[in-house]
Amino acid sequence: MTLLEVKELKKAFGSRNAVNGASFSVRRGEVFGLLGPNGAGKSTTIALICGVLKANSGEVVVDGFRVGIDGANAKKLTGIVPQEPALYPTLSAKANLRFWGTINGVTADELDDAVNRVLQVVGLADRADEKVAKFSGGMKRRLNIAAGLIHSPKLLIMDEPTVGIDPQSRNHILETVKNLKDRDITVIYTSHYVEEVEYLCDRVAIMDNGEIISEGTLPELLEQGSQFQELTISVNTVPDDIEGAIRALSHVEEVIVQDGQLKLVTSNAEKVLPLASAAIFELGAAVSEIKIKKPNLESLFLKLTGKALRD
Ligand SMILES: Nc1ncnc2c1ncn2[C@@H]1O[C@H](COP(=O)(O)OP(=O)(O)OP(=O)(O)O)[C@@H](O)[C@H]1O
Numbered sequence: 001m002t003l004l005e006v007k008e009l010k011k012a013f014g015s016r017n018a019v020n021g022a023s024f025s026v027r028r029g030e031v032f033g034l035l036g037p038n039g040a041g042k043s044t045t046i047a048l049i050c051g052v053l054k055a056n057s058g059e060v061v062v063d064g065f066r067v068g069i070d071g072a073n074a075k076k077l078t079g080i081v082p083q084e085p086a087l088y089p090t091l092s093a094k095a096n097l098r099f100w101g102t103i104n105g106v107t108a109d110e111l112d113d114a115v116n117r118v119l120q121v122v123g124l125a126d127r128a129d130e131k132v133a134k135f136s137g138g139m140k141r142r143l144n145i146a147a148g149l150i151h152s153p154k155l156l157i158m159d160e161p162t163v164g165i166d167p168q169s170r171n172h173i174l175e176t177v178k179n180l181k182d183r184d185i186t187v188i189y190t191s192h193y194v195e196e197v198e199y200l201c202d203r204v205a206i207m208d209n210g211e212i213i214s215e216g217t218l219p220e221l222l223e224q225g226s227q228f229q230e231l232t233i234s235v236n237t238v239p240d241d242i243e244g245a246i247r248a249l250s251h252v253e254e255v256i257v258q259d260g261q262l263k264l265v266t267s268n269a270e271k272v273l274p275l276a277s278a279a280i281f282e283l284g285a286a287v288s289e290i291k292i293k294k295p296n297l298e299s300l301f302l303k304l305t306g307k308a309l310r311d
């Protein structure tokens, strides 16, 4: 059953189409991944779903309530974990949550229980009375998640919740998201980390230039790219015109230079390898390592957009 329906959503800032006709649906109880590079339109889409921004056209329906018309009802059902943590550093964790609870309509007699419940969910119960200014980046992110859950939403939208934090906090957040499923909370998980999306998400939408360019379960998406392989070629130096030279070879679908390596999507690795080695040699460089991988979300993304997910 569908919990969220996004139809033909459009939002422009001046002449820039940040969201350009995006459509997707999220089913009740799933973790839905929204995957896209910087500037794809993920945060803008989220702001439109939450009613923080007004769309130029299109429709967002949360559990039958239309955002912009039944906005108050839709808002009650939706929790948001923004990309930048929205917390007051001089207040304690508990005081922050009481604030967000009150803003989101939690009544005074429910507030203590709600605060304790969400502190448990994110594993910060023992730090409840400490000032947020003393929290690590990862703890702030976890408190940010608690704030999104304070009014018991059915849908929690998380905007890149693990960017710039240590691996331990990251794992903690991933496990928290997994556990939300058992609490009957539907999650939209926005990220440009393929591994997180592969680990967490039941279904995934790939967003680029404000549009959803593919949507499905992980096996469904990978099937789209199953005739391709990802080749990573490490070179001793990266010649200026290498990208164009490799792109011109037959069987090369896409190529980018990233972290001093060439990443290729190809339909025939065996044929491409000797050709690519020769082209690299001709430009005065040498191959130091070659890896061939099965298609994954990252190579599918490269094939679909010609871009890397990460800068
Ligand atoms: N308030 C705004 N005013 C003008 N342009 C904006 C505004 N917000 C977003 N944009 C532009 O809209 C496009 C989409 O931005 P958005 O923040 O939605 O992308 P994103 O997918 O969340 O990217 P990131 O991964 O970097 O967070 C970008 O080109 C951005 O510069």
Ligand SMILES: [Mg+2]
Residues within 6 Å of the ligand: 042, 043, 044, 083, 159
């Ligand atoms: Mg964003």
